[in-house]
Amino acid sequence: LPVISLYGGSKKPKPADLSDVDVLIFDLQDVGVRFYTYISTMHYVMEACAENNKPLIILDRPNPNGxxxxxxxxxxxxxxxxxxxxxxxxxxxxIGEFAQMINGEGWLKGKIQCNLTVIPCKGYTHSMTTALPVRPSPNLPNHLSILLYPSLGLFEGTVVSVGRGTDYPFQVFGFPNFPDKGFRYIPVEKRGASLNPPYKGKPVYGIDLRDYSVNYFLDRREIILDWLIYSYNNYPEKDKFFNNFFNLLAGTSVLRQQIENGLTPSEIRATWQPALEQFKLLRKKYLLYPDFE
Structure with a gap:
């Protein structure tokens, strides 16, 4: 089969020429976070297959944050x-379950349907988290970074560094003017990962999260807002803490407003619950594996 090059970064992929393709196979390791763009790439692959009347086979993989x-x-x-x-x-x-939701909810352009086949994983359940055999991307180098990514990814819409340009991206966070609590790092260029990381060459003071265990995340089962709120509270120029990317990552303007208004993590989380309960009911329609309790 010919190989179709698909870009899973921060931009929409260019349309692929499917004229010589009989069937398209999609095999990417997702990490289960809305702003990790492999599912966005998959959306456009499904759309292209539907528009060109080509079948799509998805080789499903475990979701480490599932x-x-x-x-x-x-x-x-x-x-x-x-x-x-x-x-x-x-x-x-x-990704296989998510693709079924995209199809089933009519989220493709014009509500077109993709001729979709999902090849499921063996032995996977949503009660587990799986250490991946390969890095899903250069800046998610290990299991801990993937488990921290849902919480630390929001920092990319702020002035805070998440360790890009170090050997431990998405396992630390900091800023040059944060209080010195005994941990600092200096971002440098990392070929293939971070060509121009935030605060390159400057000492960054922050928090080291590398001692957190997998069980910590399995026990909490939630995005950890404490670090984001701590960083906002310790940043002197509050009006410059967030950038325009934050609302796109959060998917709403409300979270930024809540942090600026001084809401606690529990108060913020309470506002999510009605929509989360509705989504959980929708999600159950498309699950291929036993769910978490």
Missing amino acids: FYVDGPVLDTAYRSFVGMHPVPLVHGMT
Whole structure:
């Protein structure tokens, strides 16, 4: 079969020429977070297959963050390539399950349907988290970074560094003017991962999260807002903490407003619950594997 090059970064992929293709196979390792753009790429692959009357086979893979559902549900006013679908920030679905939802809910352009076949995983359940045999991308180098990604990814819409340009991206966070609590790092260029990381060459003071265990995340099963709120509270120029990317990552303008207004993590989480309960009911229609309790 010919290989179709698909870009899963921060931009919409260019249309592929499917004229010589009999069937398209999609095989990418997702991490179960709405702003991780492999599911956005998959959306456009499904759309291209539907428009060209080509069948799509998805080789499903475990979702390492598939053991919970959490976060704000995307407001479609903030739809972008880092958030295309009205789902929570952590959706708790494999790519195969998510593709079935895209088809079933009519989210493709014009509600067209993709001729979809999902090849399921063996032995997977949503109660587990799976250490991946390969890195899904250069800046998610290990299991801990993937488990931290739903919480730390929001920092990319702020002034805070998440360790890009170090050997431990998405396992630390900091800022040059944060309080010195005994941990600092200096971002440098990393070929193939971070060519121009934030604060390159400057000492960054922050928090080291590398001692957190897998069981910590399995026990909490939630996005950890404490670190984001801590960083906002310790940043002197509050009006410059967030950038325009934050609302696209969050999928809403409300989360930023809540943090600026001083709401606690529990108060913020309470506002998510009605939409999360509705999504969980929708999600059950498309699950291929036993769910978490």
